Amino acid sequence: MQIKRLRILLTVAGCLWLAACGFALRGSTSLAADMQPVYISAERDSQELKQSLKRQFVINDVAVTKRRGEAKLIVVVKLLEEQKRSAALDREARDAEYALYESASVELQSPDGKNLKGPHTLQQRRLIVNDPDNPVGEETESTIVRDEMREQLSIRLARQVEYWSNQLQAKP
Template sequence: MQTKLTRFSFIAAACLILAGCGFALRGDSSIDAKLQPIYVASDRESQELSSSLKRQFAINDVAVSKRRKEAKLIVIVKLLDEEKRSVALDREARDAEYALFESASIELQSPDGTNLRGPHTLQQRRLIVNDPDNPVGEETESTIVRAEMREQLSIRLARQVEFWSHQLQDQP
């Protein structure tokens, strides 16, 4: 009885510690092999987001083609907007908090250019508490946070493509 209670207590403690540390299973982007390789198209302003999306596909073992002609699905990605808004001011009317916004559009096409899904817009937001006495830190922090936001946006875009690919498989 004592060993069962000890074992149960250990497993419960391990689960609580694991949940408390922020660990979460990310899942993978499973796209059927019949729909691969995928070509990711973007304009100049969206190159960083496009590269991040390709990296997400590579992490999840989704084949990405460098040539549009070889692809079975075309993913068109566009970074629509980057915005910074003041949320709160301090006593000296400087930004105490500000919000960063990024939105992107994604569209799925067949190799012949037929629109299969989309366009669909996704948005990422972050609230940042600012130190008004450190303007250099604000710029550096904004750059780092924007890079993180694009990475998160690319994960969401990859999941959207996965969702659409499952819909396409279920169609007759």
Template sequence: MQTKALKIAITTAACLWLAACGFALRGSTSLAANMQPVYISAQRDSQELKQSLKRQFVINDVAVTKRRNEAKLIVVIKLLDEQKRSAALDREARDAEYALYESASVELQAPDGKNLKGPHTLQQRRLIVNDPNNPVGEETESTIVRAEMREQLSIRLARQVEYWSHQMHAQP
């Protein structure tokens, strides 16, 4: 009797701990086999986002090629804008909160360069509480938050590509 109660208690504690840590199951990003491998095209200022998107594809078993001529689908991404805006001021007119914005566009092209879908713009926004007495901490936190925003943006870009690929695959 005690072992059954202990098992239930341990299972409940594990579920609560897992929920509290922020773990969430995410769906996988899949592309039809006839649309792989994909090539990710990005401008020089979008390389970090490109690497993040490539990582999302690799995690989800989507073949990515380094050569455009080997690709069956071209994913073109552009980091359009990154901004930092003051959201609130403290009593001394210093930034108490600021907002970070990033936006990127994605479009799909055929290997011959013909536009298949898009461009579609996606945005990420984060509000950060600032300690005006710690400017080094603010810069460090901004860098970390921007990296997290790019990772989230790449997940959303991958999901957009998946959605479009399923649309194209369903069409005759």
């Protein structure tokens, strides 16, 4: 009886520990084999987003090609906007909080350039509490948060592509 209670207690403690540490199952992004390899097209100012999206596809075993001619599906991504806005001021009229915004669009094209789905715009926002006495810390934190936002945005873009590809597969 004691061993059974101990097992239950350890199982509950393990689950609480996992939840407290921030671990979360993200799911996976998958595309049908007949839609791979994928080519990711992006403008010059969207290259970081393109690399993040490519990383998401590679993590999820989606084949990505560097040659547009080899692709069975073209994913076009564009970073539309990056903004930093003051959200609140302190007593000395310095930024106490600021908000970071990023938006991107994604669309699917066939290998011949015909639009299959989209464009669809996704946004990412974060609010950051600022220490006005530490301007170097603000810039460092802003860079870290922007990188995290870009990764989250690329995850959402990959899921959008997966959703659309499933719709295309379901069409007769």
